[in-house]
Amino acid sequence: MVHGEAFSRPLSRNEVVGLIFRLTIFGAVTYFTIKWMVDAIDPTRKQKVEAQKQAEKLMRQIGVKNVKLTEYEMSIAAHLVDPLSMLVTWSDIAGLDDVITDLKDTVILPIRKRYLFENSRLLQPPKGVLLYGPPGCGKTMIAKATAKEAGCRFINLQPSTLTDKWYGESQKLAAAVFSLAVKLQPSIIFIDEIDSFLRSRSSSDHEATAMMKAQFMSLWDGLDTDFNCQVIVMGATNRPQDLDTAIMRRMPTRFHINQPSLKQREAILDLILRNESVDSHVDLMEIARGSDGFSGSDLKEMCRDAALLCVRDSVNNSSEESPCEEIRPIHQQDLLRAIDKMKRSKSATNQNVLMHVSLD
Numbered sequence: 001m002v003h004g005e006a007f008s009r010p011l012s013r014n015e016v017v018g019l020i021f022r023l024t025i026f027g028a029v030t031y032f033t034i035k036w037m038v039d040a041i042d043p044t045r046k047q048k049v050e051a052q053k054q055a056e057k058l059m060r061q062i063g064v065k066n067v068k069l070t071e072y073e074m075s076i077a078a079h080l081v082d083p084l085s086m087l088v089t090w091s092d093i094a095g096l097d098d099v100i101t102d103l104k105d106t107v108i109l110p111i112r113k114r115y116l117f118e119n120s121r122l123l124q125p126p127k128g129v130l131l132y133g134p135p136g137c138g139k140t141m142i143a144k145a146t147a148k149e150a151g152c153r154f155i156n157l158q159p160s161t162l163t164d165k166w167y168g169e170s171q172k173l174a175a176a177v178f179s180l181a182v183k184l185q186p187s188i189i190f191i192d193e194i195d196s197f198l199r200s201r202s203s204s205d206h207e208a209t210a211m212m213k214a215q216f217m218s219l220w221d222g223l224d225t226d227f228n229c230q231v232i233v234m235g236a237t238n239r240p241q242d243l244d245t246a247i248m249r250r251m252p253t254r255f256h257i258n259q260p261s262l263k264q265r266e267a268i269l270d271l272i273l274r275n276e277s278v279d280s281h282v283d284l285m286e287i288a289r290g291s292d293g294f295s296g297s298d299l300k301e302m303c304r305d306a307a308l309l310c311v312r313d314s315v316n317n318s319s320e321e322s323p324c325e326e327i328r329p330i331h332q333q334d335l336l337r338a339i340d341k342m343k344r345s346k347s348a349t350n351q352n353v354l355m356h357v358s359l360d
């Protein structure tokens, strides 16, 4: 039987210490058990560990030391591009001289020669740059070359990084994109296919998506409050008409990277074939004329096909007695055949697209 006296008696000092000690141990055990259980059921745990390893490696490679990153910043840091692997420079891009000159003046100069612009609010690098135009015409190349020339860290953000996560996670990740970019500045946050996640807001948007978009924009605006902040959001899209008008307003510096013209195609072909073995009678202007409607990426693929034709020919024409010692140079005829092949494949893809559109 417990006497009422036992409850009313004040606890001795030792008893209070013992109680606090037991409560602390119990609290700590409960906390770590719950944390362990949450970690164990988190389906993204493996991804997080991988991302952390990748991020640590990249941070070492880009020479970032003594910067403490949060768990979310770590998973974004996995999308940093190692500058050593970023080999694209202006000399790899043909036919886009006007765009490059403009980018040098508006984006690169204010970053490289910061001291010249320090006192002017007007001449700060833009916080948002949009590259728009059809696929395969050099938008990604331009973005990477800009980062390289400006000496910026490059965060290559796939929209799915933010949209595939658990409810609530995407908002923390969106915040981490900006805080990481600020810690690593000068930096460029590159978002390819920006329309796919910042497209015009609609009533059918999931609540979490709508919140993430709103938050993304407010974080972006936050860059403006710090006068000295050197973070640029650079987006690329094939469908600028689908972009939210609020996003368009935040990207006042826009560059149209269009399907290459005749002269541009000639320049791209010249660049692609510069270091290849090409017959001296090849007339690039004729090839450029024949490849109307081709993107830079189509032209590259077409030249690769022509080079493969030479390999196939050289190997087929060899025998045991006269083995293939050397691959013959690319002839005009190879390029013309490759153009035909590319045209056939493009029209087949277009028909497929049309079929899908009519079925939808």
Ligand SMILES: Nc1ncnc2c1ncn2[C@@H]1O[C@H](COP(=O)(O)OP(=O)(O)OP(=O)(O)O)[C@@H](O)[C@H]1O
Binding pocket: 092, 093, 094, 095, 096, 134, 135, 136, 137, 138, 139, 140, 141, 142, 192, 236, 238, 268, 271, 295, 296, 297, 298, 300
């Ligand atoms: N102007 C160009 N000069 C040289 N090469 C080019 C040019 N445009 C495209 N290419 C070639 O095409 C490839 C694809 O280009 P890139 O990825 O930059 O295009 P993109 O516009 O970003 O395409 P997407 O919208 O599909 O991402 C490049 O790796 C390069 O080989």
